[in-house]
Amino acid sequence: MLLASGYTDLRVIEGVQCAVRRFNFTTAIVVDIDPVGYQRRYCYEHGADARAALAAWDGREHPPGPWIKCKGGGVDLLNPAFA
Numbered sequence: 671m672l673l674a675s676g677y678t679d680l681r682v683i684e685g686v687q688c689a690v691r692r693f694n695f696t697t698a699i700v701v702d703i704d705p706v707g708y709q710r711r712y713c714y715e716h717g718a719d720a721r722a723a724l725a726a727w728d729g730r731e732h733p734p735g736p737w738i739k740c741k742g743g744g745v746d747l748l749n750p751a752f753a
Contacts, residue, residue, distance in 0.1 A: 672703065679721050683729035690720050699724045699733055701742075710742025 672680060677689035677700065687703040697717035702709035714720040714737050723735035732740065732749075740747040 677703065679724055681724060683727065686729060688724060690717070690724055692717065696738065708742070710740055710745050712737040713739045713741065
């Protein structure tokens with residue numbers, strides 16, 4: 671089901687389903703995927719950056735790499751590294 675919905679690089683981190691998915695203008699690491707949707711996403715300009723970050727991420731704090739924005743239920747955060 672996830673692959674058919676456009677999710678790739680599926681990975682379970684600390685018991686949480688994560689994946690990479692292409693959106694209109696970005697590619698994101700999508701976190702805590704369930705049948706209804708997901709909890710949040712970290713948007714990257716380039717798909718290769720998102721895939722590399724997901725592969726390296728331990729699930730703690732924010733993922734590595736040049737993510738632009740974290741969006742989700744009650745979350746709208748710009749990457750502090752860009753401030």
